[in-house]
Amino acid sequence: MEKTTSQKIRLGIFVIIGIIIFILAVYFIGDKQKMFGKTNHLNAIFNNVSGLQLGNNVRYSGINVGTVRAIEMINDSTIKVDMLIDNAIFRHIRKNAVATIGSDGLVGNMIINIIPGKGTEASVAPGDKIQSLSRIRTDDLLNTLGVTNKNAALLTADLLKITKEITEGKGTIGLLIKDSILATDLKETVHYLKITGKGTSESVTKLNRLISSLDNKENVIGVLKDTAVANNIKTVVQNLDKSSTDINKMVTNLNATIANIKDGKGALNYLSNDPKLVQKIDSTMSNISQASSLLNENMKALRHNFLFRGYFKKQEKAKLKEQKK
Incomplete structure (x- = not known):
């Protein structure tokens, strides 16, 4: 059947429209893949591309700037990725930029994200290689979550077991919850501890x-810390020591004199014939001897007193030094 005009x-018209649509589709797809604009090559080395494919987008600071041109397997742990980057953005990428592989959304295609470098590094040149950073893959995350779920299940089972024993009154915590007598004793113990703590605090405050x-000059320690009082005490002790020595000498001489009198020597011989006078002299000498003994005991007590012990030790050391000389 012959077709009409x-x-x-x-x-x-249908064929022309189809050709126009085809040309527009090729143009838009090519423009998206950076096939018609001015581009430069940029490389990055990864140890795992995580499902990256040819034609996937390359983003710089969240902007689509290119596509993945080629993926080359160099060895078992090194994969080279060639990227086509728009020439207008290429000069903004610095040599210390870092390339990472991520996903476009939760379930989207894999893309390459280029993280801008810091500082004043120079821009990359065509064909340069930038650093890469391998992030945690989804499989690794799922494996970790699986292990975490198992551990959570074990912890939940143990927690249920513990709570069941507590509700049944088993263990220390169960006894504390179920046993009212123990709870009362515990409250009393805490109460006494509070009282003891309060008393301790008051004792520490008083201390x-x-x-x-102690630094107050009105008490004993404060007086001893005063240099003037210490010098006066030293003077008193020296005078007491000197007086004791003189009294000892006097008593010795007096004893010798009395002995001579008893033996009938000296001008006082006639006194020995008077028994009453002798009794008075004997009584006087006894009193003097007792006073001397008491004074010696007082001096010994002073030597052992903590206030004057240091002074007598210094005197003994000085005497030893003089004897050695």
Whole structure:
């Protein structure tokens, strides 16, 4: 059947429209793949491309700037990825930029993200190689989540077992919850601990006050810390020591004199014939001897007293040094 002119015109229009649509599709796809614009090559080395394919997008700071041109397997742990980058963006990429592989959304295609470099590094040149960073893959995340779920299940089972034993009154915590007598005893113990802590705090406060009052000149320790009082005490002790020595000498001489009198020697011989006078002299000598003994005991007590012990030790050391000389 011969076609009419209107049918031929319709067919021609249909074919022309199809060709225009095809050309537009090729143009848009090529433009998206950076096939018609000015581009430069940029390389990156990965140890795992995580399902990256040819034609996947390359993004720089979140902007699509190119596509994956080639993926080359160099060895078992090195994969080279060749990227076509738009020339307008190429000069903004620095040599210390880092390339990472991620996904476009949760379930989208894999893409390459180029993280901008910091500092004043120079821009990359065509064919340069930038650093790469391998992120955690989804499989690794799922494996980790699987292990975490198993551990969570074990922890949940153990927790259920523990809570069941507690509710049944087993173990220390169960006894504390179920046993009312033990709970009462525990409350009393805590109450006594509070009282003890309060008393300890008050004792520490009093002790601090006592320590701070040691520097007060109105008490004994404060007086001893005064240099003027210490010098006066040293003078008194020296005078007492000297007086004790003189009294000892006097008592010795007096004893010798009395012995001479008893033996009938000296001008006082006639006194020995008077028994009453002798008794008075004997009584006087006894009193003097007792006073001397008491004074010696007082001096010994002073030597052992903590206030004067240091002074007598210094005197003994000085005497030893003089004897050695």
